[in-house]
Each structure stands twice: as C-alpha cells, then as structure tokens.
Amino acid sequence: MAESSLVLTDVSKSFQHRDGFIHALSKVSFNVRKAEFVSVIGPSGCGKSTLLRLINGLRTPDSGSIVVNGLTPDEARQQKKFAFVPQNPALLPWLTVQQNVSLLNNLNSRAGNPGMAFSDQRQLLKRIGLGSFLNAHPWELSGGLQQRVCIARAFALKAPVLLMDEPFSSLDEITRTDMGYLLLKLWEHSGSTVLFVTHSIPEAVALSDRVVVLTPRPGHVTEIIPVPLSRPRQVSMEDSTAYHQTLTEVRATIAAECSS
Amino acid sequence: MSKTNHSARLTTNMQRARKLLLLIAPLMGVTVFLVSWEVYVRVSGIRPLILPRPSVVIGHIVEHPAFYWKHGSFTLLEASAGFFLAFFVAVFVATLMVHSEFMQRATMPVVVIVQSMPVVVLLPLFLLWFGFSPWPKIITAMLFTWVPFVTNALTGLRSVDTSTHELFKSVNATRWEIYWRLRIPNSLPYLFSAGRVCVGLALMGAVVAEFFLSKDGLGHTAYVAYSRLLVEQLWGSVIVLAFMGVTIVLLLNAVEQKMLYWHPSQHERNHPAK
Ligand SMILES: Nc1ncnc2c1ncn2[C@@H]1O[C@H](COP(=O)(O)OP(=O)(O)OP(=O)(O)O)[C@@H](O)[C@H]1O
Ligand SMILES: [Mg+2]
Numbered sequence: 340m341a342e343s344s345l346v347l348t349d350v351s352k353s354f355q356h357r358d359g360f361i362h363a364l365s366k367v368s369f370n371v372r373k374a375e376f377v378s379v380i381g382p383s384g385c386g387k388s389t390l391l392r393l394i395n396g397l398r399t400p401d402s403g404s405i406v407v408n409g410l411t412p413d414e415a416r417q418q419k420k421f422a423f424v425p426q427n428p429a430l431l432p433w434l435t436v437q438q439n440v441s442l443l444n445n446l447n448s449r450a451g452n453p454g455m456a457f458s459d460q461r462q463l464l465k466r467i468g469l470g471s472f473l474n475a476h477p478w479e480l481s482g483g484l485q486q487r488v489c490i491a492r493a494f495a496l497k498a499p500v501l502l503m504d505e506p507f508s509s510l511d512e513i514t515r516t517d518m519g520y521l522l523l524k525l526w527e528h529s530g531s532t533v534l535f536v537t538h539s540i541p542e543a544v545a546l547s548d549r550v551v552v553l554t555p556r557p558g559h560v561t562e563i564i565p566v567p568l569s570r571p572r573q574v575s576m577e578d579s580t581a582y583h584q585t586l587t588e589v590r591a592t593i594a595a596e597c598s599s
Numbered sequence: 600m601s602k603t604n605h606s607a608r609l610t611t612n613m614q615r616a617r618k619l620l621l622l623i624a625p626l627m628g629v630t631v632f633l634v635s636w637e638v639y640v641r642v643s644g645i646r647p648l649i650l651p652r653p654s655v656v657i658g659h660i661v662e663h664p665a666f667y668w669k670h671g672s673f674t675l676l677e678a679s680a681g682f683f684l685a686f687f688v689a690v691f692v693a694t695l696m697v698h699s700e701f702m703q704r705a706t707m708p709v710v711v712i713v714q715s716m717p718v719v720v721l722l723p724l725f726l727l728w729f730g731f732s733p734w735p736k737i738i739t740a741m742l743f744t745w746v747p748f749v750t751n752a753l754t755g756l757r758s759v760d761t762s763t764h765e766l767f768k769s770v771n772a773t774r775w776e777i778y779w780r781l782r783i784p785n786s787l788p789y790l791f792s793a794g795r796v797c798v799g800l801a802l803m804g805a806v807v808a809e810f811f812l813s814k815d816g817l818g819h820t821a822y823v824a825y826s827r828l829l830v831e832q833l834w835g836s837v838i839v840l841a842f843m844g845v846t847i848v849l850l851l852n853a854v855e856q857k858m859l860y861w862h863p864s865q866h867e868r869n870h871p872a873k
Contacts, residue, residue, distance in 0.1 A: 423765070432862070446772040
C-alpha cells in the first residue's frame with residue numbers, strides 16, 4: 340500500500356457558543372494516500388470547512404491526531420505544504436492575474452518552498468486559457484475565469500497537499516464540469532494529494548478516487564466509498580454503469596444518514 | 600471615406616466631447632453658483648454689507664493677489680501639516696489597534712475624548728503652550744481631522760475578506776505580510792473617503808485657530824475684516840479658502856482614481872447614467 344499523505348485518527352472538534360457547545364466533528368478517521376484524490380461530502384454545517392482548518396493547523400482538534408506527510412499540521416503549514424483553495428475566489432483585486440498566481444509563492448519566503456518558477460507559471464496560465472489575461476485584473480474576468488486563476492494559484496505553489504473547500508460551488512453546471520476536468524488534468528501531472536470538499540455527489544464521484552461521506556453534525560465518517568473508474572478520467576465516463584452505480588451508492592449512504 | 604468609418608469617428612468625437620464636459624463640470628457648477636449669487640444680489644438690491652456681489656469680492660482678490668497668496672499659503676501649510684500629521688498618527692494608532700485587543704480597548708476612549716473635546720475652548724491654552732508659532736494651528740487642524748482618519752483606518756485595516764485572510768494564513772504568511780499586502784491596500788478606499796472629509800476639516804481647524812490667535816493666515820484676515828467691517832476682505836478670505844478646499848479635493852480625487860483603479864467605486868459602471 341502506498342505511503343499515506345494525510346492520516347486522521349479520531350479527530351474531534353467542538354466550538355463554544357453563547358448557548359453551549361456545538362459539536363462539529365466527532366472521531367473522524369481516514370487516510371489519504373500520496374497523490375490520491377479524495378472527496379469529502381456531507382450536508383451543510385457538518386464540519387467540512389472545519390476539517391480543512393484542522394488539517395492545515397489553523398484550528399486545533401480537541402482530541403485525536405492529524406499527520407501530514409509525517410509532520411504536524413503546524414509544521415506542514417510553516418513549510419508551505421498546503422495549497423488552499425477557498426470557497427470564493429479570494430483574488431486580490433489590486434493585483435493582476437499573473438501577480439495573483441505568484442502571491443502564495445511570494446509569501447512566507449523563508450519556508451523553503453519557492454514554488455513554480457515565474458516562466459512556468461506563465462506556461463501554466465497559457466495552458467489553462469488565461470494566456471491573454473496575464474495582465475488583466477480579477478474583476479475584468481468572468482466567474483469561471485476567476486476560478487481558473489484560483490486553481491492556477493494553487494498549483495503554482497507546487498505544494499504536496501491541495502485542500503479545496505467547495506471551490507466550484509458558485510459556478511454554473513457547465514463551467515463546473517469544465518473546471519473539474521481541468522483540475523484533474525493539472526493534478527495528474529503534479530503528483531499532489533487532493534482533499535476536495537464538495538456537496539455535489541456527481542462531482543465527488545466524477546473526480547475522486549474515494550469519497551468520504553460525513554454524517555450531519557457532529558460530522559462523523561459513515562463510509563469511504565471507492566470509485567472504480569480508471570484514470571485519466573473523461574466526461575464520457577459519466578455515462579458508464581460503474582459511475583452510476585457509485586453515484587447511487589453515495590446517494591444511498593447519505594440518504595440513510597439523514598433519515599436516521 | 601466609408602460610412603462606418605465616418606460614424607466611428609463621430610462616436611470617438613462624441614466620447615471626447617463627453618470627457619471634456621466631465622472635466623469642466625466642476626467649473627460649470629461653480630460658475631452657476633456664482634452667477635446665481637450675483638443675480639440674486641443685483642435683483643434683490645440687498646446691501647453690500649449684508650451680502651456683497653461675488654464679482655466685487657473676486658475683483659478684490661484679483662487686485663490683491665500678493666495679500667491673499669501670502670495668507671492663503673500660511674493657512675494651506677498649517678492645514679496640510681495638521682492633515683498629514685493626523686493621517687500618519689491615525690494609521691499608526693489604527694495599526695496598533697488592529698493587532699492588539701488591549702490597544703484597541705485602551706485607545707477607543709481616547710478617540711471619543713478627542714472627538715468630543717471642545718477644541719475651540721482650548722485655543723487660548725495652546726497659545727500659552729506654543730506661543731505665536733504655527734503649532735497651535737497645526738494641532739487644531741490635526742485634532743479636527745484625527746478622528747475620521749483613525750476610525751476609517753481601523754475599519755479599513757480590519758475589514759479584510761475572511762477567505763483571503765485564511766488563504767494568507769494557510770501558507771503561514773507573517774503578520775507583516777498580512778498587514779502590508781492585505782490590510783493596507785484594503786484600507787486605501789476608506790482612507791481616501793476620510794481624506795476627502797478631512798480636507799475641509801483641516802482647513803477649518805487652521806482657520807478657527809488663526810481667527811483667535813494668529814497674525815497671519817486667512818482666519819486672521821477674516822478676523823481683521825470682521826472687526827473693521829471690511830466686507831470684501833471677509834468674503835475674499837472665505838472664497839479663497841473655498842477655492843483651496845475644492846482644488847485639493849479634486850486633486851485627491853485624481854490621485855484616488857489612479858491608485859484605486861481596482862476598487863468598485865472607481866469603475867465606470869458604478870458611476871451614474873452608465
Ligand atoms: N470559529 C467558529 N466558532 C464557532 N463555531 C464554529 C466556528 N467554525 C465553525 N463553527 C460551527 O461548526 C459547524 C461546522 O462548520 P463548518 O463551516 O465546518 O461546516 P461546513 O460543513 O463547512 O458547512 P458548509 O457546507 O455550509 O460550508 C457549524 O455549525 C458552525 O457554526
Ligand atoms: Mg464550509
């Protein structure tokens with residue numbers, strides 16, 4: 340079995356609120372192998388974003404442990420091992436597309452992860468259809484193009500772990516499918532591990548190697564469902580029986596959770 | 600020449616005309632204001648002591664350029680010094696406040712105290728402390744402008760987008776990087792808004808101080824005119840002051856347009872009739 344990139348063991352987290360505790364995550368355990376693409380799916384508020392924050396060390400779990408490539412979350416973050424893709428584009432409006440893509444590389448330069456060279460970044464931008472927008476500003480781009488910049492920014496960092504928090508949730512269905520396969524194309528060459536949070540079942544199945552299903556709050560892993568589709572993935576695979584069977588399986592697991 | 604070419608040129612000409620119109624719009628606004636004033640005084644036959652005609656006042660300014668220049672530049676220097684001092688102190692204090700809960704709690708009452716302080720009442724004290732130097736005037740201008748600067752700087756430094764902040768933290772960006780590359784650019788629109796308000800306040804602060812304790816500046820010329828019933832000089836001082844204020848605000852707007860090209864407030868689609 341391949342080496343693990345992320346190891347989560349019995350991770351729990353609750354938040355103090357004005358009227359008592361909110362138990363967000365309860366004993367979450369799963370592994371993600373190196374260069375694996377794993378989706379986390381679960382209803383709103385079940386602690387998916389919280390899970391990502393625990394993994395990159397911006398929050399600490401109440402109990403349980405998280406290991407990232409043999410490091411603690413804090414160490415991994417300090418060494419810039421994470422490329423984070425937030426739910427909204429989070430592009431800086433005063434920077435050009437090119438500058439936005441270099442942003443993470445230029446921050447915390449003592450971490451020893453310089454990321455992609457400038458010329459490679461340009462190459463990357465050209466490859467994903469942003470060649471004529473290098474000096475444009477984010478507000479001059481459509482939502483889909485903005486999201487492309489975000490993806491480019493994440494890959495430009497050349498981080499071993501990509502944490503993506505519902506990155507395509509604000510896009511329309513067609514753009515969303517495009518973006519998914521673009522993401523796969525870039526990821527297949529990168530060798531990075533992806534933890535992809537989503538609330539779209541078809542997206543989770545189409546993109547990932549395995550789907551981690553979380554229960555409603557407190558989030559707990561009900562099942563980890565492998566996706567029996569080969570790589571590289573193509574849109575045409577969404578017509579296969581294997582795809583539809585997995586889709587049904589994930590859907591049934593979530594439905595069973597929500598009704599119980 | 601083809602027809603399409605002709606109409607294309609026509610539209611660029613129209614665009615140019617529109618740009619020119621927008622450029623001289625402030626001038627037209629002022630002209631309309633002055634002309635209505637002039638007409639009103641002439642028609643109503645109001646006495647010059649109550650309200651002189653603007654043409655007479657402007658005539659007085661034109662006849663005494665050196666006088667107004669000298670006093671105007673005093674006021675301008677004092678107001679600018681107060682304005683910039685207030686700006687830098689405010690940004691510094693807001694920076695401390697945004698980085699430390701303690702500083703924020705400790706400073707908030709001071710801000711309120713400064714805001715509610717009857718500066719005018721303290722002017723004689725300033726004279727005792729600093730004598731007949733520019734300092735009482737600079738400090739008055741500063742006290743008039745400090746609060747809008749602090750509150751806006753604080754809001755601007757603080758209201759960074761949560762996701763962007765989290766993105767910075769995800770690579771362990773330093774506080775300095777978050778400050779310099781995220782908070783500061785984010786606060787610029789707020790600071791420009793404050794700046795526009797503070798231009799008038801700084802001039803007012805300088806003039807108020809000059810009015811009571813100075814031998815120069817437009818506040819002083821207004822005071823002298825007031826006590827000797829020199830109507831033309833009184834209104835002349837007021838008009839020069841207004842002219843300075845308008846010019847500076849327009850300059851500030853131009854700088855803002857250059858620096859905040861990225862901000863929605865500067866995008867043409869957010870301007871009226873577009
Ligand atoms: N900093 C915090 N302080 C208090 N409560 C929090 C905090 N962060 C998250 N929570 C709570 O923890 C729970 C899980 O939040 P989280 O954002 O992780 O959910 P999510 O699965 O990402 O939801 P969504 O799909 O809507 O994004 C929520 O009930 C939320 O109110
Ligand atoms: Mg979330």
